Amino acid sequence: MLIGLIGKANVGKSTFFSASTDNIVNIANYPFTTVKPNLGVCHVRLNCVCKEFGVKDNPVHSICIEGIRFIPVQIIDVAGLVPGAHKGKGLGNKFLDDARQADALIHVIDISGSTDSEGKPLTPGTGDPLEDIRFVEEEFDLWLASIIKRDADNIKELDPSGQNTVQVLKKRLSGLGVSETSLDRVLNKLTLLNKKFKSWTEQEIFDFSQNIRREVRPMIIAANKADISTSKANLSKLTEKYSNVVPCASELEMLLRRAVKNGFIHYLPGDNSFEIKENSHLSDKQKQALEIVSKFIKMHGSTGVQEIINLACFSLLERIVVYPVEDDSKLSDKKGNILPEAYLLSKESTAKDLAHAIHEELGKGFLFAIDVRTKRRLGADHVLKNNDVIKIVSTTSRK
Numbered sequence: 001m002l003i004g005l006i007g008k009a010n011v012g013k014s015t016f017f018s019a020s021t022d023n024i025v026n027i028a029n030y031p032f033t034t035v036k037p038n039l040g041v042c043h044v045r046l047n048c049v050c051k052e053f054g055v056k057d058n059p060v061h062s063i064c065i066e067g068i069r070f071i072p073v074q075i076i077d078v079a080g081l082v083p084g085a086h087k088g089k090g091l092g093n094k095f096l097d098d099a100r101q102a103d104a105l106i107h108v109i110d111i112s113g114s115t116d117s118e119g120k121p122l123t124p125g126t127g128d129p130l131e132d133i134r135f136v137e138e139e140f141d142l143w144l145a146s147i148i149k150r151d152a153d154n155i156k157e158l159d160p161s162g163q164n165t166v167q168v169l170k171k172r173l174s175g176l177g178v179s180e181t182s183l184d185r186v187l188n189k190l191t192l193l194n195k196k197f198k199s200w201t202e203q204e205i206f207d208f209s210q211n212i213r214r215e216v217r218p219m220i221i222a223a224n225k226a227d228i229s230t231s232k233a234n235l236s237k238l239t240e241k242y243s244n245v246v247p248c249a250s251e252l253e254m255l256l257r258r259a260v261k262n263g264f265i266h267y268l269p270g271d272n273s274f275e276i277k278e279n280s281h282l283s284d285k286q287k288q289a290l291e292i293v294s295k296f297i298k299m300h301g302s303t304g305v306q307e308i309i310n311l312a313c314f315s316l317l318e319r320i321v322v323y324p325v326e327d328d329s330k331l332s333d334k335k336g337n338i339l340p341e342a343y344l345l346s347k348e349s350t351a352k353d354l355a356h357a358i359h360e361e362l363g364k365g366f367l368f369a370i371d372v373r374t375k376r377r378l379g380a381d382h383v384l385k386n387n388d389v390i391k392i393v394s395t396t397s398r399k
């Protein structure tokens, strides 16, 4: 699973990336600081089942702190874009090629309005975040339209009668993972299902691209720089129009993570408060900085960074968490690690899908699964639910 950070230049994408991965990358108040994409690992946060089972767990690939499980997820920070990027302006559309690998997108914006459409610094409050969202989405759609158009001649060749539009478009958009159901839905909505592709107008190609983008790359809007006072008015305007907006302050999250590293505070990413440790000898400047963060968190509930990652995983991608174990009485693997793994699976995953996700061989030899809570036997097609703890019995696991 890969989360992509996209947006206008100089809105704080790399700051969000650094804050969520603890990898400090280039950050600066001018456009195009990021040229090559940064790839890193962030974590989704959830309540672990260890508390319910009353066990002290020792995860192998995730982390559990005080009953809160952090599961790794890949995240990519790409170059910023400016109007005209699909025609090669700024760093051109390379960012879209990088971003298209992502399963879900976080669209980072500068909600304080401190940057113009090219990402150059402005007096806070004079930039227009609503316009920024519109143009970034439009750039994405125009880029998609150009891919479809680029292949238009091929499509005509492949499908001279124009009878098999769905199959051909599916093939052309395969890099984006567009399913036939999504394609059908969009074509139906736009009443294009029975119109031969070769007679589609420019506008129809654009509308099709826009709808496909909404279908296959839903986005969360990270309203970044929400710590700047000019954000408030913009935020109200935005929430009137969009439902998927979360205010955030990546810079403040980064500050908290640094303070944790330096041993100054007790804080877990996503917490709604933090505690300054005794004998942490903070300077007045550091105290003031933490005071600003504290005020922000009180007002917004958190810095927003963790909440946005969680929304990308659980709302956009609708993942569930499943804990596989080999020993159902000890809840452990063969080595005795308790609740060793936590898998983020798609919503409709079955017991057999889980076996395959663990290991191809385990999937091939699947016999049945056991729901550790109820001790019930589950068949291959049994649909798993969030927080299930499952033992897989397979011909390979008997060896």
Ligand SMILES: Nc1nc2c(ncn2[C@@H]2O[C@H](COP(=O)(O)OP(=O)(O)OP(=O)(O)O)[C@@H](O)[C@H]2O)c(=O)[nH]1
Binding pocket: 008, 009, 010, 011, 012, 013, 014, 015, 016, 026, 027, 028, 029, 030, 031, 032, 033, 034, 035, 078, 079, 080, 081, 119, 224, 225, 226, 227, 228, 248, 249, 250, 251, 252
């Ligand atoms: N006040 C405030 N400033 C922020 C925040 N996040 C980022 N910034 C500042 O915004 C500027 C741009 O940050 P970057 O992370 O480099 O932005 P970017 O979107 O990656 O920029 P490009 O790679 O150039 O497209 C820097 O000066 C950051 O310090 C925030 O939450 N609050």
Ligand SMILES: [Mg+2]
Binding pocket: 013, 014, 015, 026, 033, 034, 078, 079, 080
């Ligand atoms: Mg950057």
